[in-house]
Amino acid sequence: xxxxxxxxxxxxxxxxxxxxxxxxxxxxxxxxxxxxxxxxxxxxxxxxxxxxxxxxxxxxxxxxxxxxxxxxxxxxxxxxxxxxxxxxxxxxxxxxxxxxxxxxxxxxxxxxxxxxxxxxxxxxxxxxxxxxxxxxxxxxxxxxxxxxxxxxxxxxxxxxxxxxxxxxxxxxxxxxxxxxxxxxxxxxxxxxxxxxxxxxxxxxxxxxxxxxxxxx
Amino acid sequence: xxxxxxxxxxxxxxxxxxxxxxxxxxxxxxxxxxxxxxxxxxxxxxxxxxxxxxxxxxxxxxxxxxxxxxxxxxxxxxxxxxxxxxxxxxxxxxxxxxxxxxxxxxxxxxxxxxxxxxxxxxxxxxxxxxxxxxxxxxxxxxxxxxxxxxxxxxxxxxxxxxxxxxxxxxxxxxxxxxxxxxxxxxxxxxxxxxxxxxxxxxxxxxxxxxxxxxxxxxxxxxxxxxxxxxxxxxxxxxxxxxxxxxxxxxxxxxxxxxxxxxxxxxxxxxxxxxxxxxxxxxxxxxxxxxxxxxxxxxxxxxxxxxxxxxxxxxxxxxxxxxxxxxxxxxxxxxxxx
Ligand SMILES: Nc1nc2c(ncn2[C@@H]2O[C@H](COP(=O)(O)OP(=O)(O)O)[C@@H](O)[C@H]2O)c(=O)[nH]1
Ligand SMILES: [Mg+2]
Numbered sequence: 336x337x338x339x340x341x342x343x344x345x346x347x348x349x350x351x352x353x354x355x356x357x358x359x360x361x362x363x364x365x366x367x368x369x370x371x372x373x374x375x376x377x378x379x380x381x382x383x384x385x386x387x388x389x390x391x392x393x394x395x396x397x398x399x400x401x402x403x404x405x406x407x408x409x410x411x412x413x414x415x416x417x418x419x420x421x422x423x424x425x426x427x428x429x430x431x432x433x434x435x436x437x438x439x440x441x442x443x444x445x446x447x448x449x450x451x452x453x454x455x456x457x458x459x460x461x462x463x464x465x466x467x468x469x470x471x472x473x474x475x476x477x478x479x480x481x482x483x484x485x486x487x488x489x490x491x492x493x494x495x496x497x498x499x500x501x502x503x504x505x506x507x508x509x510x511x512x513x514x515x516x517x518x519x520x521x522x523x524x525x526x527x528x529x530x531x532x533x534x535x536x537x538x539x540x541x542x543x544x545x546x547x548x549x550x551x
Numbered sequence: 552x553x554x555x556x557x558x559x560x561x562x563x564x565x566x567x568x569x570x571x572x573x574x575x576x577x578x579x580x581x582x583x584x585x586x587x588x589x590x591x592x593x594x595x596x597x598x599x600x601x602x603x604x605x606x607x608x609x610x611x612x613x614x615x616x617x618x619x620x621x622x623x624x625x626x627x628x629x630x631x632x633x634x635x636x637x638x639x640x641x642x643x644x645x646x647x648x649x650x651x652x653x654x655x656x657x658x659x660x661x662x663x664x665x666x667x668x669x670x671x672x673x674x675x676x677x678x679x680x681x682x683x684x685x686x687x688x689x690x691x692x693x694x695x696x697x698x699x700x701x702x703x704x705x706x707x708x709x710x711x712x713x714x715x716x717x718x719x720x721x722x723x724x725x726x727x728x729x730x731x732x733x734x735x736x737x738x739x740x741x742x743x744x745x746x747x748x749x750x751x752x753x754x755x756x757x758x759x760x761x762x763x764x765x766x767x768x769x770x771x772x773x774x775x776x777x778x779x780x781x782x783x784x785x786x787x788x789x790x791x792x793x794x795x796x797x798x799x800x801x802x803x804x805x806x807x808x809x810x811x812x813x814x815x816x817x818x819x820x821x822x823x824x825x826x827x828x829x830x831x832x833x834x835x836x837x838x839x840x841x842x843x844x845x846x847x848x849x850x851x852x853x854x855x856x857x858x859x860x861x862x863x864x865x866x867x868x869x870x871x872x873x874x875x876x877x878x879x880x881x882x883x884x885x886x887x888x
Contacts, residue, residue, distance in 0.1 A: 356696065357655045375662035380697050380784055381775030384830050399827075406652070406696045411738045412771055 344388055344397040348508050349419050351449075353441050354426035355434040356405030359460040362491035363426060364402045367501055372491055379404045382416055391502070391509045398505060400424075410444065417449035421512070422456065422504045427475075429459045429488065430467040435475065442482060454511065455484045456504040462488040462495060579613045586616065586623070593623045605800065609851060611843070612796045618708035624800045626725030627717035638712045641684040649686040649694035653679055660699035666707060677711045678703055684715050685722075692722070695734040700780040704791065727802040733779055739872075744778045745770045747862040748807060755811050755853065759818055766826045773833035777810055778803075785834070786841065793843040804859060808850035816840045816849065 352360045361379050365371040368385040383402040388395060401420070403413035417423075425441050427434040438457065445453060457479045459470060472488060479486035485503050489496040585596050585604070597604050612620045622628040647653075657675050661667045666674040681702045686694040701721070705714035722731040732740025748770045753760035763769070776784045781798055783791050797805045814821065817832065817840055824832055840846065866872075 356652070375658055375668075377662060377784070378656045378659040378696050378699070380700075380779055382772060384772070384827075386827055404696055408695050408734070408736060408738065411736075412741065412775060415771070 342397075343395070345394040346391075346396045346509065346512065348396060348398055348421050348505060348512075350398055350400045350422040350424055350504065351417055351420045352400060352402045352424045352426065353413075353444070354405060354458075355428070355431075355437050358405065358426045358428040358431070358434050359491050360405065360424075360426050361402055363424070363458070363460060363489065363497060364400055366491045366494055366497045368400070370494070372494070374492075381409070381412055387501075389502070389505070391505050394509065396505055396509060398501065414444065414448040417445065417453075420449055420453060421508050422454045423449065424456050424458060424500070424504060425484070426458045426460050426489075427470065428461050429470045429475075430461055430464050432469050435459075435470040438478065452511065454504055454507045455482075456500055457482075457484045457486045458496075458500055459486075459488040460491060463490040463493045575613075579615065582607070582613050582616050582620075586619065590619060590623050590628060608796050608800045609847065611793050614792075617792065617796070618713070621705070621708060621795070621799055622713055622717060624726070625717050625720045627713065627720040630720055630725060631713065631716045634716075638684055638715050641687045641715075642680045642711075645684075645687040647683050647686040647693070648690075650683060653682045653686065653694050653699075656696060656699055661703045664703075664707075667703060674706065677706050677714070680711050681706065681715045681718065685718055688715075688719065689722070689731070692731055692734050697776075697779040697784075698734060700783045704783045704795065721799075730803065741775060741778055743863065743866050744803070744806075745774060746866045747859060748774055748778075748810060750862050750865075751807060751811060751855065751858065752814065754858070756814055756818060759814060759821060762822055763829075766824075766829055768826065768829055768833070772830055774810060777806060781806060782809065790841050790843045790846065793847055797847070804855055805850065807855055807859065808853045809846065811853050811855075812846055812850040813840055816846070 352364055354360055356378065361376055361383065362372050364383070364385055365373070365376075368387045379402060381404055384400070385402070386397055386399050388397045390396070401416045403409070403416060423445055425438060425445075427438055429435075442455070445455065457475065459472070459475050475488075476486055478484075485507065487496045487500045487503065489500055491497060584592075585607070586593050587596075608620075608624070622631075657679055658667075658670065660678060664674075667678065669675065678699060682694055682698060685698065685702075686692075698718070702714055702718055705717050709717070720726065722734070723729050724731075730740060732738075732743070749760075752763065752770070781791075781803075782794050786794075794805060794809055813836055817836060821829060821832060
């Protein structure tokens with residue numbers, strides 16, 4: 336974005352909120368960014384947008400979150416927003432089997448339109464409606480493991496696990512990004528910086544350098 | 552027409568009945584004369600004095616006559632008369648694959664409007680019926696989110712059956728070009744409108760257009776709802792209604808004009824904002840900017856007809872669409888199967 340010059344954060348991560356219509360995406364977003372929940376909110380037409388800045392491992396991270404209309408027909412517009420996203424928050428409703436079954440279709444959608452390294456968080460929302468539950472925690476865990484996703488059950492209504500879910504995905508993204516940054520740094524230091532006698536970052540990266548030497 | 556339908560959180564700006572002065576009464580009288588009893592003189596009047604009609608509509612249709620006039624100018628009244636019993640057939644005897652999708656969205660359509668607030672109340676039931684009927688009437692399109700806001704707005708001014716036929720008139724194109732492409736697979740008309748709008752912003756507001764480019768703002772981020780729901784999704788009702796008066800008579804051009812007029816009225820402020828604040832501002836225009844009495848005249852002064860056609864052609868050439876409108880004929884007198 337063009338406000339590079341005056342930014343007040345160390346990292347900016349773009350995250351997309353996806354999943355069937357009615358699972359609670361818009362309320363998860365409003366709960367996370369404004370601590371608001373509404374039992375009668377409007378259905379999302381097109382895309383919505385909100386941000387929140389928080390601390391992840393001592394760094395200031397700004398999450399830029401795109402909320403999308405869930406209905407299949409809208410993917411014609413919404414899939415453009417997957418581009419550049421480093422994280423996806425994939426939501427289903429624990430009281431609606433179909434929304435869980437469609438998780439596979441959403442994953443396919445991500446494979447087709449998003450970066451292959453995108454970090455995905457699976458969220459089983461409406462955990463407050465336990466008496467109406469039709470998707471067990473166990474089967475969702477199994478699927479998340481199989482697909483390599485993080486997983487939590489959430490309630491936007493009761494504000495359960497919403498912050499935790501976002502923290503989890505942001506931390507995971509942060510690790511990947513900082514590993515990449517580190518790798519770039521190493522590449523730079525390997526390729527002749529030392530010869531020039533520069534010792535920038537040597538103090539804190541030397542141990543890491545050794546580790547990665549052995550592991551690759 | 553039930554009065555309770557119109558009382559709404561957004562209605563604060565309209566004139567209370569006590570201020571309904573002589574001038575207003577004379578205006579209604581003129582309109583009544585123009586329409587004739589039950590709309591009997593309308594067609595004659597429009598043919599003889601189309602510009603008088605246009606001018607009067609641009610000033611706003613009197614609220615007490617709005618429902619009737621909307622049906623006359625949209626061509627939906629004719630559809631209703633040509634298809635007796637069809638609506639009932641669609642509502643009562645047919646089943647739709649979209650029923651659950653529709654139900655899921657009913658309470659999420661104008662949730663803060665009294666007419667639609669009551670769960671399973673008359674407002675919600677009518678809304679369900681109209682949407683279900685349409686999803687059966689055109690099974691290819693079915694039900695798509697956004698339609699509810701069109702149907703909802705219409706239901707504030709007319710019966711279910713009338714609202715249904717007005718929806719048909721709009722989407723199948725009784726008077727103007729069909730708008731079903733807003734809801735067909737791939738949302739082709741939304742994509743076309745967004746392309747046209749982006750070009751128009753660059754041409755009419757070049758500085759702002761460049762600023763948007765630099766900030767990586769494109770119209771799909773803020774204007775999709777304008778087109779998909781014709782400003783009914785999130786704009787104050789008094790403004791939405793005035794836009795609909797013109798929209799039904801003159802066509803979709805007014806949506807582009809209003810969009811440009813809005814951007815233009817906030818131009819200097821928008822120029823100062825960066826990405827995030829821009830998106831916020833483009834979704835929350837200040838009240839002054841949304842005053843119909845200044846916004847509409849500004850919108851009318853923007854001349855677009857020719858350019859819109861050129862841009863449509865340009866879009867279709869680019870996308871290899873050869874005037875699909877001729878290919879797909881509106882099926883206006885289709886009977887329920
Ligand atoms: N009980 C319960 N209802 C929820 C929860 N989250 C959302 N809802 C409700 O589910 C419906 C759909 O929510 P919405 O956020 O619009 O879903 P979206 O279509 O995925 O954006 C609304 O009526 C919400 O009030 C939740 O955690 N618990
Ligand atoms: Mg939503």
